[in-house]
Amino acid sequence: MTTLEYVLLGLLAREPLSGYDLAQQIKTRVAFFWRAQHGQIYPALARMERAGLVVYEFVAQAERPNKKIYRPTEAGIAALRAWLTTPVEIAPARDELVLRAYCIWLADRAGTIALFREHERLHRERLALYERNQGWMAREWGERVHDPNSPHFASYIAIERGIGSERAYAEWCGWVAAQLEQTAAANER
Amino acid sequence: MTTLEYVLLGLLAREPLSGYDLAQQIKTRVAFFWRAQHGQIYPALARMERAGLVVYEFVAQAERPNKKIYRPTEAGIAALRAWLTTPVEIAPARDELVLRAYCIWLADRAGTIALFREHERLHRERLALYERNQGWMAREWGERVHDPNSPHFASYIAIERGIGSERAYAEWCGWVAAQLEQTAAANER
DNA sequence: AGAGCCATGTAACCGGTTACATGATTAG
C-alpha cells in the first residue's frame, strides 16, 4: 500500500467522498502536508476497491456527471488504524530555497534579497491563513478541538504544525535578507 | 536541467570532486535540504559533461579504483549563477507524521504518544547536531561566516534553516505528545 | 573468512506530474 492510499482512507474515514471531492479536499484542507492530482487518485481508488478497503455507491445525476461516492470498509478502517502507529521515516525535505542559500556566495546580491523577501512574504501569508483557519476551528468546534477522539482535534493539531513550520520559515527568510541588506548598506558607506 | 544538476554544480563550485565524493558530501553536508544516491549522480555528471557544464580529470590510482575529478566550466558557473535568482516554487512537503496527526482520532493512544515522543527525540538530536555544526563553523571560520561573498557564509545561513526547522518540529511533537498525555491522565482519575 | 570502504556504472521499477480525452451545465 502506498502512502496516498492512507491519505485517502484518512479523508474517507471522516466522510464519504467522490474521487473529485477527494482531489478538492487534498487541495484545500491537507495541502500543507500532502498533495495529489486526480490522475493519481482515481487509479488508487480503483486499487483500493479491488483490495476491499473501500466500497462505492454509484450516484446518477441529471444535470452533472454521474459520480461514485466512496466510503471505507471495516477492513479499510482496520488497515488505517494498524498503520497509524507504525514507525515513520523522517523524509529529508528537498528544499530549493535552502539550495539557493547554500550557493548564495555566487549569486547577484539584489536579486537574492528580492527572492528571500518574496519568500518571507509568501510564508507570512500562509502563516496568517493557517492562523485564521485555526481560529475558525476553535470558534466553530469549541471543546472538541481538545478531545483526542475527535477528528476536530486531529485537524487542530495538524494545522498547528503548519503554523509552526511557516513561522520558522518566514523568520529565516527575513533573517537572511536582513543579513544581506546589512552588508550591502555597509559597503555603500 | 534538473535541480540535482544545480546541486552538483553548487558543490563542485566549492571544490572539485569525484562522483563518489559528491555522493558522500550530499549525505553528510547537505542532507538536511537535499539527497541523492550514486545511481542518480553518475548519469547526471555524464549529462553535464556532454552539455559542457563540467569537465573531469581522470586520476589513475594504484591501490584504489581510478576516479574522475569533476570541476565546473565557466559555462557551468554561469548557468548556476543565472539560475540562483530565478523564482522558487514553495514545494508543499509530504509529511507522513502530520498525516498520522490528521488521523490521530482513530489511533491507539499509547502507540501514538510513543511515536510522537520518539520523533521529538529524533528532531532534538538533529537540532543538537546542527547547532554543534554551526558552532564549529563560527569557531573555525570566524568572520567569514558573515561575508556574503564567502561559501562559509552560505553554509552558515543554510544550517541556520536546519536549526530553525528542527526546533519547530521537535516543539510540535512535544506539544502533541503532552496534549495526549494530559487527557490520558485525566481519564485515569 | 567476511565486512566495509573506495569507485563507477547500468537497469528495473515506482510514485507522481502532466497531458489527452470526453461532455454537459452555468456564469461572465
Place this chain on the structure above:
DNA sequence: CTAATCATGTAACCGGTTACATGGCTCT
C-alpha cells in the same frame, strides 16, 4: 462566445530509489 465547474478515466513521461555488477584493499 468563452471560461470555469463537475466528473471520471488513461497514457506518456520523468525524477528518484533500489538492485545488479565488478573488484581490489584493509581492518576485525
